Amino acid sequence: MRPFVLFDPIHLATLAVTFIIIIVATYWIKHLDGHRLEHARVSLGVLLLVHLFMQLFNSFSYGLPWQESIPLHMCDLSKLTIALFLLGYGKKFFFCGLFWGSIPAIMALLTPALPFTFPDAEFINFYYGHGLIILGVSVSVFALNQSPTFSDFLWLVQVTLALAVILFFINHLLGEGANFWYLKDKPPGDTIMNYFPDAPFHLIGLIPVAIFAFFLTYLPFLIKGQSR
Numbered sequence: 654m655r656p657f658v659l660f661d662p663i664h665l666a667t668l669a670v671t672f673i674i675i676i677v678a679t680y681w682i683k684h685l686d687g688h689r690l691e692h693a694r695v696s697l698g699v700l701l702l703v704h705l706f707m708q709l710f711n712s713f714s715y716g717l718p719w720q721e722s723i724p725l726h727m728c729d730l731s732k733l734t735i736a737l738f739l740l741g742y743g744k745k746f747f748f749c750g751l752f753w754g755s756i757p758a759i760m761a762l763l764t765p766a767l768p769f770t771f772p773d774a775e776f777i778n779f780y781y782g783h784g785l786i787i788l789g790v791s792v793s794v795f796a797l798n799q800s801p802t803f804s805d806f807l808w809l810v811q812v813t814l815a816l817a818v819i820l821f822f823i824n825h826l827l828g829e830g831a832n833f834w835y836l837k838d839k840p841p842g843d844t845i846m847n848y849f850p851d852a853p854f855h856l857i858g859l860i861p862v863a864i865f866a867f868f869l870t871y872l873p874f875l876i877k878g879q880s881r
Contacts, residue, residue, distance in 0.1 A: 654769035654770070654772075654773045655769065655770050656768065656769060656770065657765070657767040657768060657769055657770040657776065658770065659764065661770070663770050663771050664770065667771060667776075667780055668762060668763070671762065671780055671784045674784065674788075675784060675787055675788045675791055676791075678788055678792075679788065679791040679792055679795050679796060682694075682697075682792050682796045683792075683795055683796040685796075690796065693792075694739050694792070694796075694797065695739065695740060697736075697739055697785075697788065697789055697792060698735075698736045698737070698738075698739030698740040698789075699736075699740075700785060701732050701733075701735060701736035701739070701785050701786070701789055702733070702736045702740075704732065704781070704782050704785055705724050705729065705732050705733055705736070708722065708724050708729065708782075709722050709724070710722065711775075711778075714774065714775075717830075718829070718830025718831075719830065720827050720828065720830035720831040721830060723827075723831075723833075725820060725823070725833040725834075726833055726834065727753045727754075727757050727834055728753070728754060728757055728758050728761055728782075728783060728786060730749065730753055730816075731749065731750045731753035731754025731757065731758065731786055731790075732750075732754070732782070732785070732786050732789075734746040734747075734749035734750040734753065734754075735747065735749075735750025735751070735754055735786065735789040735790055735793065736750075736789065738750055738793060738799075739789060739792070739793065744799065747793055747799050747801075748801050748805045748808070748809050749809065749812070750786075750789065750790060750793070751790055751793070751794070751799075751801060751870060752801075752806070752809045752813075752867045752870050752871075753813075754786040754787070754789070754790050755787070755790055755870045756866040756867075756869060756870055757866070758783045758786040758787050758790075759787065760845070760866075761779075761783050762780065762783050762784070762787075764845070765779055765780075766840045766841045767779060800874045800877070800878075801871060801874055803871070803875070806867065806868065806871045809867060810864055810867060813863070813864075813867070814860075817834060817836060817860070820833045820834050820836055821836045821837070824836055824837040825837065835855075835859065836856065836859075837852065837853075838852040838855075839851075839852060839855050845862070846858075846859065
């Protein structure tokens with residue numbers, strides 16, 4: 654297997670194919686009638702849950718630390734919450750899936766911490782899983798006409814900060830292989846966190862950047878509401 658190289662032709666082609674599939678699938682689902690739309694919604698929710706369940710075996714398949722099989726990264730939680738929303742479990746799950754899964758999943762696709770490129774199984778699974786997250790959010794917004802308010806944004810920030818405190822202690826309890834939400838250390842590879850101070854002072858940049866990313870996620874809905 655060849656090492657992963659950021660923005661090489663394989664990476665750029667994978668990004669193009671991923672986002673084309675998301676756009677086409679969202680457009681197709683948006684134009685389905687009542688029962689077929691409901692079937693597509695449920696099917697997408699099931700696909701997300703199945704992928705989340707299969708992650709439990711990732712540490713064995715890819716030789717990762719066993720802690721990596723625990724689905725507690727932000728994209729994992731967005732996968733769970735957007736799936737629950739698509740399966741009919743309430744709008745609070747949509748808000749979590751939207752804010753935790755939009756910019757974080759896109760950034761993961763743009764700057765993945767992967768050792769090898771296509772056709773490595775971890776590479777394919779990574780892009781499939783994160784692409785599913787963005788597709789779930791896209792379908793929720795454009796096909797199911799969901800949108801957050803400013804109070805929903807504030808609620809999500811509070812929930813995220815509370816979970817960050819819990820996960821900070823979970824990371825240290827689980828040991829060296831646990832780094833959920835990158836609260837214990839910066840991720841490997843080329844990411845925006847390379848410009849942050851060394852851990853644990855990277856949290857000084859990480860927390861405000863995360864809140865700003867959430868606001869950027871909310872901004873199009875704010876602009877759309879004002880235009881109305």
